Amino acid sequence: MGKALQNNILEISRINPRDFTLDRHRSVDDRPYGGGPGMVMLLEPIIKSLKSLPQDCTKIMLTPKGRLMDQEMAAGLSREKNIALVCGRYEGIDARLEDLVDLELVSIGDYVLNGGETAALCIMEAVSRFLPGFLGKQESVGEESFSSGLLEYPHYTRPEAYAGFRVPEVLLSGDHGRIARWRRQKALENTLKLRPEILESQHLTPEDLDFTRNLQRLRPGRNLFISLLHHPVKNKMGQDSTTSLTNLDIHDIARVCATYGLGGYFLCTPLLDQQNLARRLLEHWTQGAGARANPDRARALSTVRVVHCLQDAVQYVHNLTGECPCIVATSASGPGDISCRQVLKHLRTKPVLMVLGTGYGLSRSVLQDADHMLGPVRFLEGYNHLSVRSAASIIVDRILGDYA
Numbered sequence: 041m042g043k044a045l046q047n048n049i050l051e052i053s054r055i056n057p058r059d060f061t062l063d064r065h066r067s068v069d070d071r072p073y074g075g076g077p078g079m080v081m082l083l084e085p086i087i088k089s090l091k092s093l094p095q096d097c098t099k100i101m102l103t104p105k106g107r108l109m110d111q112e113m114a115a116g117l118s119r120e121k122n123i124a125l126v127c128g129r130y131e132g133i134d135a136r137l138e139d140l141v142d143l144e145l146v147s148i149g150d151y152v153l154n155g156g157e158t159a160a161l162c163i164m165e166a167v168s169r170f171l172p173g174f175l176g177k178q179e180s181v182g183e184e185s186f187s188s189g190l191l192e193y194p195h196y197t198r199p200e201a202y203a204g205f206r207v208p209e210v211l212l213s214g215d216h217g218r219i220a221r222w223r224r225q226k227a228l229e230n231t232l233k234l235r236p237e238i239l240e241s242q243h244l245t246p247e248d249l250d251f252t253r254n255l256q257r258l259r260p261g262r263n264l265f266i267s268l269l270h271h272p273v274k275n276k277m278g279q280d281s282t283t284s285l286t287n288l289d290i291h292d293i294a295r296v297c298a299t300y301g302l303g304g305y306f307l308c309t310p311l312l313d314q315q316n317l318a319r320r321l322l323e324h325w326t327q328g329a330g331a332r333a334n335p336d337r338a339r340a341l342s343t344v345r346v347v348h349c350l351q352d353a354v355q356y357v358h359n360l361t362g363e364c365p366c367i368v369a370t371s372a373s374g375p376g377d378i379s380c381r382q383v384l385k386h387l388r389t390k391p392v393l394m395v396l397g398t399g400y401g402l403s404r405s406v407l408q409d410a411d412h413m414l415g416p417v418r419f420l421e422g423y424n425h426l427s428v429r430s431a432a433s434i435i436v437d438r439i440l441g442d443y444a
Contacts, residue, residue, distance in 0.1 A: 044174050050174075055092065060088035067082065068082055068086075069130055078130050080132060081132065081134065086133060087141065096121055098123045099124045099141060100117075100144045100163070101126040101145055102147070102148070102160060103146070109163060114170065125164070128156050129156070148162050189238060193227045196208070229255060263390065264303060264392050265353070266297060266432065266436075267353045267396065269397050270283045271283070274397075274403055275400060278400070284314060290341075293305060293428075294343060297340070303361075307344060354367065365392055367411045369397075371401060371416065372417075374415065379415075380435065
């Protein structure tokens with residue numbers, strides 16, 4: 041930035057709102073109406089400051105409620121002739137500023153700073169890097185994270201080996217084709233792992249898609265299991281009871297499990313006739329005529345296991361993974377004590393058995409024995425009477441979806 045200023049690639053000036061005050065203390069803040077700690081910045085000094093700017097100036101106010109700064113925004117701002125960054129301080133600026141001045145609200149992240157000055161520095165650097173001559177090699181801008189739409193691939197330099205860690209062999213091969221493929225795949229891998237939502241807007245080649253689909257099979261969804269409980273569940277009177285299997289629940293939740301790559305799906309019922317019915321249905325779709333007619337359905341239903349009780353499902357997961365799963369019960373009432381994002385964190389280190397209820401919900405004993413309870417799908421609404429298969433779809437997507 042310093043060299044760019046010396047070479048007149050850009051100009052930076054600072055406008056102090058205190059220069060537009062009239063009182064002898066040069067006051068720019070006052071106590072908030074309604075009481076409370078801190079001070080609020082006054083309107084008049086800020087508005088007078090903004091009126092001193094060129095008419096074609098783009099005005100940006102740094103605020104946590106603004107649009108999140110990204111590479112696309114930085115590139116767009118680099119084409120502007122004049123940009124003013126309005127930095128709040130104390131408890132912020134009088135809210136009427138947004139009604140009186142045409143401002144673009146921008147945030148650099150979901151955290152709190154003492155003022156907007158540090159955020160302004162981030163934006164100044166991100167935008168300036170697009171200006172011709174700012175970087176020693178302009179092609180560097182095109183190879184960095186987000187410039188290609190993906191996170192950047194890892195870089196290495198000398199020595200070849202350090203503390204037992206070696207530079208990947210492909211980078212030492214001199215084969216530029218292999219190196220380009222490796223870098224592309226590492227960029228895809230980093231993006232899928234850390235910022236998967238970015239992939240949706242990218243143009244991916246068939247080779248890219250094959251690679252990312254193979255990586256998907258290694259994602260934490262394999263640690264998530266679903267158990268659909270038919271006993272003990274509540275009836276309309278709130279008493280413990282047993283419900284019958286539902287064909288749609290079996291099929292539709294199995295398809296969700298297959299789509300998101302879950303570890304397995306358990307149908308829990310103590311009734312022998314219901315167990316036999318479920319096994320006949322699964323045999324038809326996975327081994328019989330149904331499998332030949334609809335291989336996709338066979339693939340989905342191959343993940344289903346019929347068990348006597350919830351403890352059998354817990355034991356199955358323990359035998360499969362070598363660990364006792366974290367049991368997360370679901371409920372359409374009550375606040376819950378774990379979020380979908382927190383469930384995802386659990387999945388990165390251990391298996392999770394998500395318990396869904398039928399009838400009028402899981403019995404009190406199941407909720408009490410669970411390690412955690414996930415709150416309602418729409419915790420701010422009063423209805424929350426979804427079918428269990430609809431709830432399963434929403435919950436699994438919130439945990440493992442591309443925007444999780």
